[in-house]
Amino acid sequence: MTTTRPASSEKEMHKKWIIRGERFIQAFYRLVQTVKIHQGSNPILMDCAKEFNNAVLQWCDEDDNLKVQVSRYRFYLQNEKLLYRKQFAGVINNALDFFERLGLHGLRFYMSINRIPPERVLAFGNLLNRAEQQDTPLEWLVEKFTEEDFPWIEIIHDIGTHLQGADRSRKETGRKNYSYLLASVKEVTKKLTSGQRAGLRKPVRMIQNMIDLMMVDEPLFLALSTVRIYDDYTYTHSVNVALLSMYLGKQIGISRSSLERLGICGLLHDMGKVEIPKQILNKPGKLTAEEFEVVKKHSINSVRLIVKIEASQDRKSKMLLPPFEHHLKYDLSGYPQSRRKKPLSLFGRIIAIADVYDALTSPRIYRLHAVSPDRVLELMLEKAEKDFDPILLKVFINMLGIYPIGTILQMDKGRLCIVIKTPNGIDAGARPHALMLVRDEQGEFKKGKVVDLSEKDPDTGNYRINIIKSLHPSVCGIHPARFLI
Ligand SMILES: [Fe+2]
Ligand SMILES: [Fe+2]
Incomplete structure (x- = not known):
């Protein structure tokens, strides 16, 4: 007689969790986008800042903070993988791309955000956008967070052993499966x-x-x-x-x-x-x-x-x-x-x-x-x-995609990068995301920052990064799987 009630209330809670997650990511992405366009005390900006505060606070009922992490192109809120409805896929992917371009593993927002004036929330949005323009966005961001006063935010520097563990173990499983398949x-x-x-x-x-x-x-x-x-x-x-x-x-x-x-x-x-x-x-x-x-x-x-x-x-x-x-x-x-x-x-x-x-x-x-x-x-x-x-x-x-995963691209100034994520669906023709390859003192390639090759300069309308040509990995002595798996 009573068995249906807990199931339906659990379902209800799950639905609420999804909606709260979607609302937060939407508010976050709207904030970083709106501060790019509007300035001063524009009411749209004030509205964005308020909505962002509320979206954070709805998570702080149970905990005193909201932990947002990214691992393998997925968001995790309070350590749980964010599930979302189809219509939110676009905004969630955009927000994921944004985190990725900053090299950001995660952010923690404290409940004290409820005492923060909207101007400071907007300053946070501006800082993230400025970080995106830097050569080493994350390092720059950490420095600015220390210099300026943001006691209600904390940068999460690693994705946490459990998420990292899940990530690593999937790669490990993939590698093992590959070699077992080969052996079989x-x-x-x-x-x-x-x-x-x-x-x-x-x-x-x-x-x-x-x-x-x-x-x-x-x-x-x-x-x-x-x-x-x-x-x-x-x-x-x-x-x-x-x-x-x-x-x-x-x-x-x-x-x-x-x-x-x-x-x-x-x-x-x-x-x-x-x-x-x-x-x-x-x-x-x-x-x-x-x-x-x-x-x-x-x-x-x-x-x-x-x-x-x-x-x-x-x-x-x-x-x-x-x-x-x-x-x-x-x-x-x-x-x-x-x-x-x-x-x-x-x-x-x-x-x-x-x-x-x-x-x-x-x-x-x-x-x-x-x-x-x-x-x-x-x-x-x-x-x-x-x-x-x-x-x-x-x-x-x-x-x-036009440049499949693992393609090596030569960009201006002789820089090289490797394609790590290709757009799909209606964006399939767009440019991919790539990992910069930097040479160390021994001349070996190591991982640099992640760049979105589809980004354009708003003033000129030209791509920010020029692709000169694609190269076969063997020409430059690179083994793509080393950087991808
Ligand atoms: Fe064959
Ligand atoms: Fe064959």
Whole structure:
């Protein structure tokens, strides 16, 4: 009789919590934006300051302060992840970007804010905006907070061990999953080629873990696909193709069980390459016609090996077509040729896109100049309709952005940065966020500040940061995964 009441009141409290969180972030972002536009005692400014105070105070009923932290592009209020409704996504992302540009992990607002005149709240908003223009925003901000009088605010310098722990452990899990997945495809391939029995239990479990990760942390998932292990090219490539294919599959709304099958097909698509002599596979320079004929056999070799896997006929039959088709082009040219005139399967078309993208962005012995990810996408777009399904390719480019995660950009004054976050949705064509790379005394690259490359100078309308060109990471000796994962 009484069981429904606590549940509904809990639901009610949860809803209130969400609304309070949304209200605070909205008030915060409105404050920093409004002080940019208005000055003096404009009533809009006064209104913003009051709303900000109230939005903080509604949190101080239970505690004497409000703790706001950022970790992996998420807000945490009083140590709890901020959940929000769809219509607040825009303002919340903008506020997150703002924290990120300042290099700010968090702020604590004390209840004494209720005695603070609106002018001081506005001064706080102004200070944050001025900090954004500095080379080292956070250090500048800390200095100003000490010089000027803001006893009601405190800068949180680290994200707290529990949040940091969650962040680190996710990265750690991602790294582990990647290497387990790599090991599992290696193991299956080696067993099958040496005549031993092999099943898919381990690879399937690893693919499932990867799908879980993709659902909670897309940037990390994409960052994992930038891993390159040169000694293990074929296997690294297989894992990356599996990840990119699943990510593309998710964008077009494929069900979870189908994503799992797509991941396995991606993982096994090049298995047949183990049967190609290494001197042909790694030959620097152009292959002879005979050598190319040998290479062309790998799609069918992959199918032959998949048939040997210990799994139900039904399961295996669903895994044969995409690896067979992965070098067939959208117009049905490519290889292996057959008399079939049916269009390629959806998974075959997805894997073909992920395959070419990963292969062209990986520096190989036979390719003297590695091509940067954005240039690869341009080259692929030129071949849409002929080589690739044009709609899927568009979705793929949209999901990766004009400068995909891991792209190295050269900016003016010879500065370098690495793309760490790409816009998506309606902003997909916008410029990304990047991490500045600074050389230390030993000439090694280390992390600098995060910059928003889409920012424009309000006076000139020009981008604040000029992008000169994109570079392949190998050209400057940078391993993107080191900075991303
Ligand atoms: Fe292949
Ligand atoms: Fe491949």
